[in-house]
Amino acid sequence: MSEAVSRPTLEAVAARAGVSRATASRVVNGGDGVREPLVERVRRAVEELGYVPNQAARSLVTKRHDAVAVVIAEPETRIFTDPFFALQLRGISKELTAQDNQLVLLLTEGRDDHARVARYLAGGHVDGALVFSLHLDDPLPGLIEGAGVPTVFGGRPGWSGGSKSAVYVDCDNRGGAEDAVRHLVGLGRTRIAHITGPLDQTSAADRLQGYRDVMGETDPRLVVASDFTPSGGERAMGELLDRCPDVDAVFAANDLTALGALRVLRERGRRVPEDVAVIGFDDVLPVAEQTEPALTTVRQDIEEMGRLMARLLLSTLNRGEPATGAPTGVVLPTTLIRRATA
Amino acid sequence: MSEAVSRPTLEAVAARAGVSRATASRVVNGGDGVREPLVERVRRAVEELGYVPNQAARSLVTKRHDAVAVVIAEPETRIFTDPFFALQLRGISKELTAQDNQLVLLLTEGRDDHARVARYLAGGHVDGALVFSLHLDDPLPGLIEGAGVPTVFGGRPGWSGGSKSAVYVDCDNRGGAEDAVRHLVGLGRTRIAHITGPLDQTSAADRLQGYRDVMGETDPRLVVASDFTPSGGERAMGELLDRCPDVDAVFAANDLTALGALRVLRERGRRVPEDVAVIGFDDVLPVAEQTEPALTTVRQDIEEMGRLMARLLLSTLNRGEPATGAPTGVVLPTTLIRRATA
DNA sequence: TTGAAAGCGCTAACAT
DNA sequence: ATGTTAGCGCTTTCAA
Numbered sequence: 235m236s237e238a239v240s241r242p243t244l245e246a247v248a249a250r251a252g253v254s255r256a257t258a259s260r261v262v263n264g265g266d267g268v269r270e271p272l273v274e275r276v277r278r279a280v281e282e283l284g285y286v287p288n289q290a291a292r293s294l295v296t297k298r299h300d301a302v303a304v305v306i307a308e309p310e311t312r313i314f315t316d317p318f319f320a321l322q323l324r325g326i327s328k329e330l331t332a333q334d335n336q337l338v339l340l341l342t343e344g345r346d347d348h349a350r351v352a353r354y355l356a357g358g359h360v361d362g363a364l365v366f367s368l369h370l371d372d373p374l375p376g377l378i379e380g381a382g383v384p385t386v387f388g389g390r391p392g393w394s395g396g397s398k399s400a401v402y403v404d405c406d407n408r409g410g411a412e413d414a415v416r417h418l419v420g421l422g423r424t425r426i427a428h429i430t431g432p433l434d435q436t437s438a439a440d441r442l443q444g445y446r447d448v449m450g451e452t453d454p455r456l457v458v459a460s461d462f463t464p465s466g467g468e469r470a471m472g473e474l475l476d477r478c479p480d481v482d483a484v485f486a487a488n489d490l491t492a493l494g495a496l497r498v499l500r501e502r503g504r505r506v507p508e509d510v511a512v513i514g515f516d517d518v519l520p521v522a523e524q525t526e527p528a529l530t531t532v533r534q535d536i537e538e539m540g541r542l543m544a545r546l547l548l549s550t551l552n553r554g555e556p557a558t559g560a561p562t563g564v565v566l567p568t569t570l571i572r573r574a575t576a
Numbered sequence: 577m578s579e580a581v582s583r584p585t586l587e588a589v590a591a592r593a594g595v596s597r598a599t600a601s602r603v604v605n606g607g608d609g610v611r612e613p614l615v616e617r618v619r620r621a622v623e624e625l626g627y628v629p630n631q632a633a634r635s636l637v638t639k640r641h642d643a644v645a646v647v648i649a650e651p652e653t654r655i656f657t658d659p660f661f662a663l664q665l666r667g668i669s670k671e672l673t674a675q676d677n678q679l680v681l682l683l684t685e686g687r688d689d690h691a692r693v694a695r696y697l698a699g700g701h702v703d704g705a706l707v708f709s710l711h712l713d714d715p716l717p718g719l720i721e722g723a724g725v726p727t728v729f730g731g732r733p734g735w736s737g738g739s740k741s742a743v744y745v746d747c748d749n750r751g752g753a754e755d756a757v758r759h760l761v762g763l764g765r766t767r768i769a770h771i772t773g774p775l776d777q778t779s780a781a782d783r784l785q786g787y788r789d790v791m792g793e794t795d796p797r798l799v800v801a802s803d804f805t806p807s808g809g810e811r812a813m814g815e816l817l818d819r820c821p822d823v824d825a826v827f828a829a830n831d832l833t834a835l836g837a838l839r840v841l842r843e844r845g846r847r848v849p850e851d852v853a854v855i856g857f858d859d860v861l862p863v864a865e866q867t868e869p870a871l872t873t874v875r876q877d878i879e880e881m882g883r884l885m886a887r888l889l890l891s892t893l894n895r896g897e898p899a900t901g902a903p904t905g906v907v908l909p910t911t912l913i914r915r916a917t918a
Numbered sequence: 919t920t921g922a923a924a925g926c927g928c929t930a931a932c933a934t
Numbered sequence: 935a936t937g938t939t940a941g942c943g944c945t946t947t948c949a950a
Binding site for chain 4: 585632633638
């Protein structure tokens, strides 16, 4: 565009350095098996000409793109409220950058886009995909499997089809929830409630499972469904107080939910943690450190999960194998962070 | 990878349709000047073979990539707390998708990455760039100008160098601020304070300017600097109350700041809006609608700004011209949204 | 309207 | 260790 100032080619570099194109190529790609003086001359030519390899030409022959798609399914409205995805993206970006790969972002808006994404992935424009799609009935994972592109999922995928073992990275949602509830029990609480996330997402389902693991059979009114948002947390907490005025602890499915719950508890004059103890999940700092009182919560290292997804995918790509037999799911540990609410 | 099941080429499609590669290519690219029966046959062949064009091969000859880079400078820690960027990204993504372009995301972490980004852009991997970099002294815009890639900035760029008129999309920060402050004046408030954003960002600087436009010379203690975060808002509000206990209105530089301010006002027993009226900026729904009381704020259509950036860039690309003489800055209007705090 | 053929810039055998 | 050469899959003159 602009100045039609066509960029220098390898040919030009070779000419300037007085070597063949092949030698120039070798130097540009690491310089193995080329004698020092020549390497030097080529390097200088590259420098002087400001040569940058034409990625399209390179891809055409290598069939590698050094690019990875990150697919985020939009039903995840969370993207826009929860720092979760942003943090994970940052982790992914850091790792890809470190390994000289580009990040192609694919945001989807509903079903129509699924086909588009599948086509894109199948089109072989990227070497692999990192996919966030945690809904139980999401057709995306199936489509992607069909596209035959190496893929790592963010969060345990919950679709029923797909015989193939999906590779994913997740945190120990169940174990983390168990820890939280156990902590509440240890505090002597007996009427421990749980405000769930959207149960069609595996993370929410797993956290509920963790709660049940510890609580066993319990008053069903102590479990109320919500949606990972602050306002959802408010609604749920309100209901909870109406139904079970004697509740003395709440395990919220995430920090945002806890935020809403705290708000309602304050409104209704319950002291935290004296009357009602509260624990969240995620440890998203700008939220957890700023609630009042500061939120006790289950930490997951979100950025690290992103890095790990990228690392896993890239190592798969470099081995050429679709990670068969490799760990099919990597589950990161969680830590209970004690602050003031429990 | 995986099944080494090499994808069908145009050649294969042509063969199957019984036409030349040239004709097949024409059909794939719109089918102009090809007679209907042939178009039909080629289309069917494409369908049957599941043909998808090899973008690398195509780019090699067209010199177009149908890809746009989105550069977000990391000092913007806001990315991870403020829905602002996520929304803008969504707008960008929608528009790019609609015009069949890919979004390559470049997140930068500090200066070292600047060079990397500049090199990437100069490398001609993408057709253009959308850049968020609103710091006064940011070297990035300069580097990018040097890369010679058509670029649209998100927010008025504030760097001093660069003679070339940069194309950018922004909202009317100054006008919006004026509206807000005027509204407070109309409410009969006389001790109107302003909690600023980081003043090395043009948006924050422009909002402060708007405040000054209306207030004229005023008690300097009524202006306190902050950083667009809730905790920053808390600190600033605390200071404000200490210095000027008679403050009766606050214009906060953004919603997150207002959130923090509201928190402190409540703690200190000031009624909102009776004792102190509060107005924010952005109208990020999950924040503004959920404060207590609901926040009166200046709305900017963030997603639309994203769309517009993309649209502007793409039309520039399609015209081949670097938008010289074209609008150098597009400033979207803002609206005051009255809720309960003012 | 259709086809033949010449590259786009690069890598990877293969020769030397 | 270096050079020669044959494509990678596509678009695009140019002829027919």
